[in-house]
Amino acid sequence: MSSYGDEDSIPLHSRGHAPSRSRIYWRTEMTIRQLLRPRAIISLLKVVVPLVVLxxxxGLYYWEPHVEIAFYNRAWVSQEILQVPPLAGCFARDRVSPTxxxxxxxxxxxxxxxxxxxxLQFGMDCYDFAGTVQLRSQSPPRESIPPDDRIQYHTYWRTDLAAFGPRQEWMLKSFFATQDLSxxxxxxxxxxxxxxxxxxxxxxxxxxxxxxxxxxxYHxxxxxxxxxxxxxxxxxxxKAWIDGDLVRLLVIWAYGGVWVDMDSLLTRDLAPLLEHEFVTQWDCYDKKYVPMNGALMRFHKHSPYLCEAFHVMATSPPPRKGTTDWGxxxxxxxxxxxxxxxxxPFKVLPFCFSDARSCRLDNRLPDPFAPDPSHGLWTMGxxxxxxxxxxxxxxxxxxxHLHNQWDKPxxxxGWVERLLLRRYDERIGSGEL
Incomplete structure (x- = not known):
C-alpha cells in the first residue's frame, strides 16, 4: 500500500509521462458532453447564427444566387432514358416519301x-459562333413564288387561352421585318x-x-x-400540356418548314439555318435528360425523323402530366x-441561337421585362x-424566346423596345394600308 509520498501516487503527467489513451478519451468525451449541453448549444448559436446571416x-450583395436542383426517379431513368429500342424503319428506302x-x-x-x-458556356462564345452562320448571296426570284412553294414558317395561338392582341402581334412584325418575304x-x-x-x-x-x-x-x-x-x-x-408538342410536329410533317414558338421575337433572317433539319438546345447547362426543345425547329415535309418521332410517341408510356416528356x-x-x-441525327442549335436568356448570369441576355439599369451596361463592360x-x-x-409571360409589358x-420593336416598325411601318 502506497503512502501519500510514494512515487506511485504522483499523477503520470507530473512525472513527465504522457497521459494514457483512456484518460485522453475520457477528457474528450467530457468536453463533448459539455458542448452538447443546452446552455452551451444556445451560447454557440448566439455566435454562429449571426455570422451565418451576415x-x-x-453574399447576396455581391452575388446573385442561381441554384437548380432536379430529382429523377431511377426506375424512370432506366426505362425511359437508358434503354434504346430500335427505330421503326422510317428511313427504309421503300418507306421514305418521294418528296x-x-x-x-x-x-x-x-x-x-x-x-x-x-x-459554349463562356463569355461571348455562343454569340460569336452564331455570327459565323451566314447566308450565301441570293438573287431576287425572277417571278413571284406561289405561297405553297415558299418556305413555310409555322406558329400557333390558342384562342381559348387569350385573345390575339397587340402583344402577340409583335411576333408577326418580327417575322415580316426580318425574313425574305419573297x-x-x-x-x-x-x-x-x-x-x-x-x-x-x-x-x-x-x-x-x-x-x-x-x-x-389533328386527325x-x-x-x-x-x-x-x-x-x-x-x-x-x-391535355394542354400535350397540345403544343402535337401541333408543331404534325404541321411540319404535313407541310414541312420551320416552327417558331409564338412567344418569340425574330432578330435575323433564318435562311442560313435552313439547309439543316434541327431542334434547339434547351439551355447551356447540358441537362442530361432534357437537353433539347422544339421552340425553334426545322424539318422537311414527311421527314423520316418526324416519322420516327411519331413512333416514339405512339409506343412510349404516356407523358407525365406537367412535364416536358414529349418535348x-x-x-x-x-x-x-x-x-x-x-x-x-438531326442537328441541335446552340442555346443562344433562339434562347440566349438560358445560360450563365454573366452572359445571358438581359431580362426583357426589366427596365434598363441607369449605368446602361449589359455585361462584361x-x-x-x-x-x-x-x-x-x-x-x-x-x-x-420570351417564355410566355404574356401579362408582362x-x-x-428598355432594350427590347429600342433595339427590336422600334426597328420592326421602321422596316415595315405600322402595317396600316
Missing part, C-alpha cells in the same frame, strides 16, 4: 455548320377561328402571299403517320435511337446602346 447577406431526298438531307454538302459540339410564308395556326380578328385581317391584306391563317385538325394532319386514329389526337383543355425527352430518345442505328455589345449580340443570334425605353 455571410448570406454579404424527301435522303441522300441530300442526310449526307449532302452544307455551306453552314450549326452544331457547335461544345456547350421566299417565305408564315402560317398562324390556332385551335379556333381567328379570321375576324382586326389585327390579323390587316396583315392578311398587306401580305396575302406571305401570311395565312389555318385551324388545326387530318396525322394521316399517314403512326398517330393516325390514335386517342392521343383527342386533345382537350385537360425535350422525345428528341433525346429519338436522337439516341438514330445513333444506335448508324443514321446521322458591354453596353445596351445602339451599336453596343448587346445590339451586336442580337444581330448574331436568330431569335429571342416591355418597359418603355
Amino acid at each position: 455571410s448570406v447577406l454579404l 424527301y431526298n435522303v441522300t441530300d438531307a442526310l449526307y449532302g454538302p452544307r455551306h453552314t455548320e450549326v452544331h457547335a459540339g461544345t456547350p 421566299r417565305s410564308r408564315l402560317i398562324l395556326w390556332s385551335n379556333g377561328d381567328l379570321s375576324q380578328n382586326a389585327i390579323l385581317q390587316k396583315w392578311l391584306r398587306r401580305y396575302p402571299n406571305s401570311f395565312a391563317l389555318k385551324v388545326v385538325d 387530318t394532319l396525322a394521316r399517314g403517320t403512326e398517330l393516325e386514329g390514335s386517342e392521343l389526337l383527342n386533345v382537350n383543355d385537360t 425535350a425527352l422525345l428528341y433525346l430518345k429519338l436522337r439516341r435511337r438514330l445513333l444506335a442505328a448508324g443514321i446521322p 458591354l453596353g445596351r446602346e445602339e451599336g453596343g455589345g448587346l445590339d451586336k449580340a442580337l444581330g448574331k443570334v436568330f431569335s429571342v 416591355f418597359p418603355r425605353g
Whole structure:
C-alpha cells in the first residue's frame, strides 16, 4: 500500500509521462458532453447564427444566387432514358416519301455548320459562333413564288387561352421585318377561328402571299403517320400540356418548314439555318435528360425523323402530366435511337441561337421585362446602346424566346423596345394600308 509520498501516487503527467489513451478519451468525451449541453448549444448559436446571416447577406450583395436542383426517379431513368429500342424503319428506302431526298438531307454538302459540339458556356462564345452562320448571296426570284412553294414558317395561338392582341402581334412584325418575304410564308395556326380578328385581317391584306391563317385538325394532319386514329389526337383543355408538342410536329410533317414558338421575337433572317433539319438546345447547362426543345425547329415535309418521332410517341408510356416528356425527352430518345442505328441525327442549335436568356448570369441576355439599369451596361463592360455589345449580340443570334409571360409589358425605353420593336416598325411601318 502506497503512502501519500510514494512515487506511485504522483499523477503520470507530473512525472513527465504522457497521459494514457483512456484518460485522453475520457477528457474528450467530457468536453463533448459539455458542448452538447443546452446552455452551451444556445451560447454557440448566439455566435454562429449571426455570422451565418451576415455571410448570406454579404453574399447576396455581391452575388446573385442561381441554384437548380432536379430529382429523377431511377426506375424512370432506366426505362425511359437508358434503354434504346430500335427505330421503326422510317428511313427504309421503300418507306421514305418521294418528296424527301435522303441522300441530300442526310449526307449532302452544307455551306453552314450549326452544331457547335461544345456547350459554349463562356463569355461571348455562343454569340460569336452564331455570327459565323451566314447566308450565301441570293438573287431576287425572277417571278413571284406561289405561297405553297415558299418556305413555310409555322406558329400557333390558342384562342381559348387569350385573345390575339397587340402583344402577340409583335411576333408577326418580327417575322415580316426580318425574313425574305419573297421566299417565305408564315402560317398562324390556332385551335379556333381567328379570321375576324382586326389585327390579323390587316396583315392578311398587306401580305396575302406571305401570311395565312389555318385551324388545326389533328386527325387530318396525322394521316399517314403512326398517330393516325390514335386517342392521343383527342386533345382537350385537360391535355394542354400535350397540345403544343402535337401541333408543331404534325404541321411540319404535313407541310414541312420551320416552327417558331409564338412567344418569340425574330432578330435575323433564318435562311442560313435552313439547309439543316434541327431542334434547339434547351439551355447551356447540358441537362442530361432534357437537353433539347422544339421552340425553334426545322424539318422537311414527311421527314423520316418526324416519322420516327411519331413512333416514339405512339409506343412510349404516356407523358407525365406537367412535364416536358414529349418535348425535350422525345428528341433525346429519338436522337439516341438514330445513333444506335448508324443514321446521322438531326442537328441541335446552340442555346443562344433562339434562347440566349438560358445560360450563365454573366452572359445571358438581359431580362426583357426589366427596365434598363441607369449605368446602361449589359455585361462584361458591354453596353445596351445602339451599336453596343448587346445590339451586336442580337444581330448574331436568330431569335429571342420570351417564355410566355404574356401579362408582362416591355418597359418603355428598355432594350427590347429600342433595339427590336422600334426597328420592326421602321422596316415595315405600322402595317396600316
